Amino acid sequence: MDPANLKKLNAARNGRRAAILLTEMESGRDRVVLERDAVAGSLGEITSAAFRSGKSGMHEIDGKEYFLNVHVPAPRIAAIGAVHITQALAGIAAIAGYDLRVIDPRTAFATPERFAGVDLAAEWPQDELAKRPLDAFTALVAVTHDPKIDDFPLIEALKTGCFYVGALGSRKTHAKRVDRFKAEGLSEADIARIHAPIGLDIAASNPMEIAVAIMGEIIQAYRTRPVHAGEGAVREPQEA
Amino acid sequence: MTSASQATTPATSPALGQELDIAEAWMKEGREVAVATVVETWGSAPRPVGAHLVIDMDGNFEGSVSGGCVEGAVIADAMDVLHSGEPKMLEFGVADETAWEVGLSCGGRIRVYVERVG
Incomplete structure (x- = not known):
């Protein structure tokens, strides 16, 4: 070599x-x-x-x-919102082998006490993502419920081609979000890439279960990314 | 900021290993380095295509190409490669005459490419 x-x-x-x-x-x-x-x-x-x-x-x-x-880079998660779901997601992401960082400008939420050992930025997503941008190997999870905080990183994730883009909120909340994003000039195809309501449909009913549903959906998105492998001698390694 | 989860890299992604960084670090220390890479697998193989084992001239090594079954043989061949500079292609599997000595007990077969850096 x-x-x-x-x-x-x-x-x-x-x-x-x-x-x-x-x-x-x-x-x-x-x-x-x-x-x-x-x-x-x-x-x-x-x-x-x-x-x-x-x-x-x-x-x-x-x-x-x-x-x-x-x-190919290891997959990562950028979570917008230092909320209860994110606290649970931090633990699950570590187990699944995904690096996770949490971004939330609300300093009451983004405290080291609530997120011990987690990569945490108590900043506006605009500022944090300018320093450490998203990429195609990052999953974006927006869970603040607040368009002032969630909208920018969601749009940024769609533009960057994040392999997963998920947003918390009911169908009604999401419909309003779709209207705002259309007004911003995003295409329907781009907007359709947002997973909302967020998470696999496992009837999750508390923050911990929602975190599991989100993690499952991220793994599914990562492992089913559109793949058009060339013909030829690529052999799949099998589990021992 | 911490990155506590960096140690939990999925075993299915050879690209996540640090072996190539170690090879570069060793090279910068002036050590002769060989890189062994799994280039093909058939049947059940313990490490996927692309997995690395890096070896220096003193027999220090990091990473794996089989999870322990054939590393000893690969390291021995790496010594030859380090001396000659000529790369080698090795093949291991239960079909080998030497299956009981160096083979894959899991029943698979692998090809390992061993080359010198530089």
Whole structure:
């Protein structure tokens, strides 16, 4: 492996950018392909398919064997609202292996006492997201019930292409939200990506159960992201 | 701010491992480093395609390609790769004559690519 490529790959991984280490097996030569890099020909088709699927594997192109090691960032959750549901969600997210941060400008809610050991920002989402932006590998959960706080991050999540966008609120509340977002110029297709009412329909009736429903819905969204893997030699690893 | 949940990385995502960061750190310390990567699996394999084991010339290692079954053999081959600079493709599975020595008791088969950094 080329040491410069190892550094480039690690820089991408640690910066939460998807990257592929492409190795030509016969010569052992490798290169790093980033998501927006243009790669010509069949190799380009295979690398784009691999970015979408996130799957590493061996491929044969024009008689040459290539190994694609696909590095896709770990999924994260950004929760807007330091409320009771979020306290429960923080525990569940840790168990499911998702990094979670909580953003709420209301300092009465966003206290270290209520969120011990949790990544917490007592700031307006506008300010916090300017510092640490959302990305396609982040789930956005808006649970303050307050459009002044929830609307901006929801719109931002739709624009950024967050893999999951969920908003708390009844159907009536959501209908008003849809009207506001249409007025903001968002398309119906974008708005339809918002999961509202939030969470899988498991008849959850308290904050803890709602947190479970939200976590389940996030996992479902992550594991069923649209995938168009290229044809070829990608073999699914099976559980031992 | 803390990131307490960073340790709970799902085992299904080899990209979440820190092996490549360790390889880079070792390289910067002037150590010779080999990287072993699972490139193909058949049947039930303990570690998915893309998983890494990194090895230095003293036999220190981090990560895994099989969860313990064949690491010893991979490390031995990594020593050759570090000396020669020539990459190697290794294959392990129960079909091997040596199944009882170094094989996958789970019944799967894996191919492991071992290369030197630099």
